[in-house]
């Protein structure tokens with residue numbers, strides 16, 4: 001689990017990177033993407049904006065529209 005400080009920093013940098021500020025390009029390079037659910041910095045799936053663990057959890061419970069298992 002990510003610390004509160006790490007998540008706060010991530011939210012702050014993400015906000016600048018996604019905005020129209022002159023610093024946006026600089027901060028978009030610095031941005032280390034994190035899972036929006038748990039804040040995990042590794043195993044991040046960009047398409048779903050979450051980590052592999054949260055993706056598996058939500059996909060298994062049918063919370064992600066359009067996602068289904070290949071092999072049942």
Ligand SMILES: [Zn+2]
Nearest residue numbers: 035038051054
């Ligand atoms: Zn996660």
